[in-house]
Amino acid sequence: MKKYDVVIVGASTAGSYFARRMAEKGFSVLLIEKYKRENLSPAYDIFHMGKDDMELFGLPKVKEGDGIYAFEFSESAICSVFGNHPKPSSLAVVGMHKHKYCVLMNDWAVEAGADIIYEATFKGLVYNECGKINGVTYEKDGVEETVFCRLVADCSGIPAVVRRSLPDDYGIEKFALTPKDIFYVTLRYIDFEEKRSSRYLRSDFWLYFKSWLAPSEGSDALIGMGACGGFEQVEKVYKLFEKTVRLPAHKVTRIEKGMTPYHRAPYSFVSDGFVAMGDAACITKPNCGEGCTASLVLEDIAVDVASAVMADGGYPTKEKLWSINKRYNNTQGKEFASLMALLGSIIRHSAKANEFLFKNDVVFSRKLLGGMGNGIELSVGDYAKTLIYIIIGLVTGNIRPAELKAVIDAIVTSGKLTAHYEKYPETPEGYEAWAKEAEILWAKTGKVAEWDSVDNF
Ligand SMILES: Cc1cc2nc3c(=O)[nH]c(=O)nc-3n(C[C@H](O)[C@H](O)[C@H](O)COP(=O)(O)OP(=O)(O)OC[C@H]3O[C@@H](n4cnc5c(N)ncnc54)[C@H](O)[C@@H]3O)c2cc1C
Structure with missing residues (x-):
């Protein structure tokens, strides 16, 4: 019988971070991930994290030439609809390749003692005789496996496969995100027609269009745009954006598309033997839809509370985990x-x-x-x-x-x-x-x- 203290569903940024921190506290941790390691986080290439946030959460560092690091910049501005009256800010930001950074975070979790099973798809929860979660089932190579545990963490992103599979009376909202609750993002990688003397290293944001021009690697820059409702809406806004904001002449070399939640977080993240985090709990910054470091605020609280509750071999009941809700909702929530x-x-x-x-x-x-x-x-x-x-x-x-x-x-x-x-x-x-x-x-x-x-x- 396979047994762990914690099973985490989803091995992207949220799952890897929780795995690392719980393993560091001495718990046995298993991550199950539906993708192959080499296909992890396939939707888009370049993403950003604040340099201060990386420091604050003690995230693995990257450096020039390691294939993960792409660039750094600190100059950015938010502009009016016609690209005027910029409001500058100067937060240091690191741009990285997302797939490679997720792999790095997986290895960082393993380094602390966590196990990962790739190509393992969550199937369902296992309950004890009192109806409380005590394990998960997953499918690997066509075979259904069961693993027992005390705590299951849903880090499966937008599908929230664990949260949505809970019984109706388990004390957790089971809502699914509709297109209105999702921020659909397209990234257009571009090359400027007139070659620049130096690399493009700043970011401009047009609030009206929810669009931005930012640095890239492998192309001169990228134009990002997001809209709730669907990718058709993004394209509709993009046509108007192109006519309204005069960007330097450029050609689009490739387009990527992805989704991030734009919905309030569930009112409770915890129940008996359960916690939801990351996109599965809709923890994204409301001003930009970024979720990689936003979720770590909830995760640090969850590590603190769950590790204390489980230290003596105890079961993490809803009551015992409740202060996660209280502490999060009184702060970032x-x-x-x-x-x-x-x-x-x-x-x-x-x-x-x-x-x-x-x-x-x-x-x-x-x-x-x-x-x-x-x-x-x-x-x-x-x-x-x-x-x-x-x-x-x-x-x-x-x-x-x-x-x-x-x-x-x-x-x-x-x-x-x-x-x-x-x-x-x-x-x-x-x-x-x-x-x-x-x-x-x-x-x-x-x-x-x-x-x-x-x-x-
Ligand atoms: C185009 C775009 C650009 C973005 N840029 C940024 C940025 O610059 N900075 C930032 O902070 N945020 C950014 N975001 C948001 C960010 O991508 C998400 O908030 C973040 O990835 C959420 O991490 P997560 O681990 O919660 O979920 P996910 O990254 O969605 O990971 C969930 C994991 O669960 C796995 N999974 C799902 N279902 C199952 C199952 N049934 N069984 C097993 N495993 C399963 C998935 O394969 C996946 O690996 C961007 C989003 C988009 C769309």
């Missing part, structure tokens, strides 16, 4: 919830309003956009300036009353969500009532997918 609610409504504006707000440095201000990720504190003066320019915008017809209402609604609901997540229950007892109230607040927020930036141009 509340910040992501309020930002997601804010963005869902604040994007509901026309190109004219976008240009006006960028130009006058309000709402989309240098301070707000430049400071994203560093923590921002707005002064009374900032609020007063915003109010004055919004009135001017209304009087001059640059801002419509409906757009102003969307901003006000966004601020109010986002503030209420912050306060509500701060009141996340200490124990499972208060959960039902808390979730019911959260549901009412989320119903008031707009979804990014419900605003078509092309139709409302």
